[in-house]
Amino acid sequence: MTVEGALRGAAPHLLLDSLRTSLAHLYAATRADLLLVDYGFTALRPVEPVQAPAGMSHTPVDAGPAGRVLRTQQPYLFRDVGPTATVYLPVTVRGDRCGVLVVDLPADRSGPETTASLARVAETLGHALRVADRHTDLYRRTRRTRALSVAGEMQWDTLPGRACSGPAFDLHAHWEPAYTSGGHLLDWSATERDLVIVVADGGGPGTPAALASTLALMAIRNARRAGLDLATQAGLTDQALYGQYRGRHPLSVLLLRIDLATGEAEVVDAGSPTLWRLRPAATERIELDRQLPLGMFEDTVYAPQSLRLLPGDRLVFVARGVGEPTAGGGDEAPDGPVARALADVSHREGADVPRAVVRALRGTGRAAPDAALVLCLDWRGHGTGTPDGNRHGGLGPAAPASP
Numbered sequence: 001m002t003v004e005g006a007l008r009g010a011a012p013h014l015l016l017d018s019l020r021t022s023l024a025h026l027y028a029a030t031r032a033d034l035l036l037v038d039y040g041f042t043a044l045r046p047v048e049p050v051q052a053p054a055g056m057s058h059t060p061v062d063a064g065p066a067g068r069v070l071r072t073q074q075p076y077l078f079r080d081v082g083p084t085a086t087v088y089l090p091v092t093v094r095g096d097r098c099g100v101l102v103v104d105l106p107a108d109r110s111g112p113e114t115t116a117s118l119a120r121v122a123e124t125l126g127h128a129l130r131v132a133d134r135h136t137d138l139y140r141r142t143r144r145t146r147a148l149s150v151a152g153e154m155q156w157d158t159l160p161g162r163a164c165s166g167p168a169f170d171l172h173a174h175w176e177p178a179y180t181s182g183g184h185l186l187d188w189s190a191t192e193r194d195l196v197i198v199v200a201d202g203g204g205p206g207t208p209a210a211l212a213s214t215l216a217l218m219a220i221r222n223a224r225r226a227g228l229d230l231a232t233q234a235g236l237t238d239q240a241l242y243g244q245y246r247g248r249h250p251l252s253v254l255l256l257r258i259d260l261a262t263g264e265a266e267v268v269d270a271g272s273p274t275l276w277r278l279r280p281a282a283t284e285r286i287e288l289d290r291q292l293p294l295g296m297f298e299d300t301v302y303a304p305q306s307l308r309l310l311p312g313d314r315l316v317f318v319a320r321g322v323g324e325p326t327a328g329g330g331d332e333a334p335d336g337p338v339a340r341a342l343a344d345v346s347h348r349e350g351a352d353v354p355r356a357v358v359r360a361l362r363g364t365g366r367a368a369p370d371a372a373l374v375l376c377l378d379w380r381g382h383g384t385g386t387p388d389g390n391r392h393g394g395l396g397p398a399a400p401a402s403p
Helices: 003-009 012-027 064-072 112-132 138-142 150-158 207-225 230-245 336-344 350-361
Strands: 031-037 043-046 076-079 084-093 096-106 163-166 169-176 185-190 194-200 253-259 264-270 274-279 282-285 305-308 314-319 372-379
Touching: 003 012, 003 112, 012 031, 012 096, 012 112, 043 064, 064 076, 064 084, 064 096, 084 112, 096 112, 096 163, 112 138, 150 207, 163 185, 169 185, 169 350, 185 207, 194 207, 194 314, 194 372, 207 230, 230 253, 230 264, 274 336, 282 336, 314 350, 336 350, 350 372
Parallel strands: none
Antiparallel strands: 031 043, 031 096, 076 084, 084 096, 163 169, 169 372, 185 194, 194 253, 253 264, 264 305, 274 282, 274 314, 314 372
16 A cells, blocks of 8 residues: 555544554655644654654754754755664645654665655655644644643634745745734635735734634635625625624734736735835835725725736735834834844745744834734746836736726
């Protein structure tokens, strides 16, 4: 039986036991451990099924060969003097980094072909974990270094994850606090035609804000899945929030839809988080016409604006809590901390940007936000041209949709 077949037939909580049996049979592996990254993206923690052998200790994400593989997303074969080699393999699902698979096997059976084959096994394992997560708590328990608050549990169960990749784009997100909740809202959906992104400022800590954000997220998804346009999605979500809270829990939201073939986008800015564009020649905040936050007043009508992306563009969405960012002190502009953080990470891979920016913002002293969410979109596009100093995406009213 193939590894894929064995994983499909295994009980959800026994995936690792099934994998160990398959790897021993196919590769003569003497050990296999699965390390999952924790909710705070600080440690790799071993999955420990009921009958697991003595496993590995927790590993910091910024150290050791397992941390290196998580960061680089490249398999690593370690050979020392002796009969055994160790292979470290990224476990990733459509760009979302779940953890690292560590396999010991005979040194004389290790090599590039075996490493490549095991990398495919790790990819298959990642997809199996996503399915198993719906039927067991084992992997979610593994991912926590401490207890989650009820609001934090709600947030992790409703948000789509940390990353998503497609032929035209890479998306990566990070938010803190990870074990409680800042009331953040984050969502995306990709088809063969478009990519839709939703980001909202946190409504505050605790369960009430998490409930409001969850209601808004469900309303947006409901409208989107009904095939409604972006402005209507915003309007129906506004009605749902106002109907429930009568203006007591407004939510500042940015909705963006990108045509994957052309890079043309429409944006609805409902008092939203800030949006930044990074190009080789400049880093700039994209100024949008701000409209009322969702749920503030009854029957608000929202209008989209247009934005054009060029291949190589990087968009960074920064949600820092309720309202506009405040200055860090002295004569510094309110956006100064964000601009500095983005400048510091301008040459990093997209996967590293959100975490670095969140950590920078939460370490800025008196003005540091209690909660922050950053999403980074790297746009490759499909034949929409190349960025240069004379071509910048323009903003303006969006053209009416064709009937």
